[in-house]
Amino acid sequence: xxxxxxxxxxxxxxxxxxxxxxxxxxxxxxxxxxxxxxxxxxxxxxxxxxxxxxxxxxxxxxxxxxxxxxxxxxxxxxxxxxxxxxxxxxxxxxxxxxxxxxxxxxxxxxxxxxxxxxxxxxxxxxxxxxxxxxxxxxxxxxxxxxxxxxxxxxxxxxxxxxxxxxxxxxxxxxxxxxxxxxxxxxxxxxxxxxxxxxxxxxxxxxxxxxxxxxxxxxxxxxxxxxxxxxxxxxxxxxxxxxxxxxxxxxxxxxxxxxxxxxxxxxxxxxxxxxxxxxxxxxxxxxxxxxxxxxxxxxxxxxxxxxxxxxxxxxxxxxxxxxxxxxxxxxxxxxxxxxxxxxxxxxx
Numbered sequence: 326x327x328x329x330x331x332x333x334x335x336x337x338x339x340x341x342x343x344x345x346x347x348x349x350x351x352x353x354x355x356x357x358x359x360x361x362x363x364x365x366x367x368x369x370x371x372x373x374x375x376x377x378x379x380x381x382x383x384x385x386x387x388x389x390x391x392x393x394x395x396x397x398x399x400x401x402x403x404x405x406x407x408x409x410x411x412x413x414x415x416x417x418x419x420x421x422x423x424x425x426x427x428x429x430x431x432x433x434x435x436x437x438x439x440x441x442x443x444x445x446x447x448x449x450x451x452x453x454x455x456x457x458x459x460x461x462x463x464x465x466x467x468x469x470x471x472x473x474x475x476x477x478x479x480x481x482x483x484x485x486x487x488x489x490x491x492x493x494x495x496x497x498x499x500x501x502x503x504x505x506x507x508x509x510x511x512x513x514x515x516x517x518x519x520x521x522x523x524x525x526x527x528x529x530x531x532x533x534x535x536x537x538x539x540x541x542x543x544x545x546x547x548x549x550x551x552x553x554x555x556x557x558x559x560x561x562x563x564x565x566x567x568x569x570x571x572x573x574x575x576x577x578x579x580x581x582x583x584x585x586x587x588x589x590x591x592x593x594x595x596x597x598x599x600x601x602x603x604x605x606x607x608x609x610x611x612x613x614x615x616x617x618x619x620x621x622x623x624x625x626x627x628x629x630x631x632x633x634x635x636x637x638x639x640x641x642x643x644x645x646x647x648x649x650x651x652x653x654x655x656x657x658x659x660x661x662x663x664x665x666x667x668x669x670x671x672x
Contacts, residue, residue: 333384334461335436335532336376337423340369340389340397340443341413345669346596349656350633358444359396362600362615369443373401375450376441379457387443388423411563416526417574418566421539421547424532425554434533437464442526446603448590456587459496460529463583470538470576471497471529474522474584475591480512483595485524485572487584500582503572522584524572525591538575597649598662601631612642631662 340358344351351357358369366374369387376385388408389397397407408423420440428434439457447453460471474487485505489498503524507515515521539547546566553562567574576582592603604613611628622632627642634640634652642648649665651658658668 333436334380335427335432335438336380336385337408337420337427337438337440338369338372338376338385338387338443339416339419339440340387340393341410341416341419342444343413346666348668348671349651349653349658350635352655354392355396356393356444357594359400362594363446367400368446368594370400371447372441372443372445373404375447375453376439378450378454379439386423386427388419389443411560414563414566414568416571417543417569418546418550418563420535420571421543421550421566422554422559422563424535424539425547425551428532428536428551429554432532434531434536435465436532437461438530438532438535440526440528442593444594445525446590446592446594448607452587452589456585456589457529460585463495463497463585464529464531464534467531467583468534469530469581469583470534470579471583471585472500472576473525473527473529473587475525476586476588477512477516477521477523480509480516481523482506482509482512483599484593486512486515487522487524489520489522489584489586493583497583497585500576500584503577522586523591525587525593526572528571528576534581535575538579542575542578597631597633597651597658597660597665597668601629601649601662604631605629629662 342356342358344353344356347357350360359367361367382403385404386406386408387397387404390413391409391411394409408426410419456473464471483506486507487500488502488504490501491499549562549565553559594600594603601613612624613631614622615633619634621637621639623641625643627645629646630642630648632640632650636652647662649660649662
């Protein structure tokens with residue numbers, strides 16, 4: 326009889342994405358998480374590096390599209406536990422497939438599972454580890470679903486928010502409400518209050534607790550995916566699942582959600598301009614170059630620009646401000662930082 330997996334902490338990394346906002350560096354087959362935007366490691370490699378401090382490599386799983394199998398093997402040869410989606414269906418189907426797969430593999434239902442986006446920046450690994458350990462301890466003996474809520478540093482309109490209610494007395498708070506991306510006025514109100522947090526999409530829960538939530542709020546689809554995993558028919562079943570995020574499918578409806586405040590450097594780096602803004606919060610540089618050690622860039626009377634290049638050609642900026650310039654083998658992008666969201670229109 327095959328040995329059952331250990332019931333220690335399981336880390337699931339969600340590595341979907343279509344690479345639309347970081348063109349031309351990212352493509353459909355190489356989304357943002359495979360780019361080197363900070364230091365020498367790609368975003369997904371940095372995510373795995375953090376998680377390897379929390380749990381053995383054998384308990385780290387990656388859920389991604391089947392088309393990304395080869396790049397995953399190249400960037401993360403140590404990770405062999407891949408859960409491959411036949412097609413992208415958003416995070417609720419991704420997590421149903423992943424949970425059903427883990428249970429099918431024999432992980433005890435009482436096992437604690439953490440869910441982590443592959444393409445986020447976290448600047449304080451020790452604080453992240455402390456908060457994650459707290460969440461794991463809380464989830465271990467609880468029937469609640471836990472999330473890390475980032476303490477907001479600005480009235481950001483690109484993030485969803487979490488409104489926290491009463492304290493549980495152990496570092497967590499009952500979630501009163503999840504709020505979709507707000508207006509600037511609303512976001513400014515939230516930042517001034519201590520019980521509002523950015524929704525980072527980081528979740529911690531027991532397998533049996535999230536399974537019960539699936540059974541309660543998505544009963545037909547949960548039955549379908551469990552059967553498909555058991556009988557090896559995921560390719561046929563997956564297109565029948567509704568494409569929807571876990572937030573609206575489960576978390577906004579569930580009454581047993583708790584948030585743990587996380588005061589740490591975090592960003593989902595959702596666009597080139599967000600990357601420029603984030604780098605400028607970390608340093609006083611007016612011209613941000615990626616890679617940082619690029620020696621072929623010269624700036625004359627220019628400010629607040631991002632330059633990303635994978636070539637050694639000399640690039641000169643003269644008398645410009647608020648520009649995004651991305652030069653790669655796949656294409657050349659030049660845009661004002663206020664217009665960079667329109668990149669997805671051409672991809």
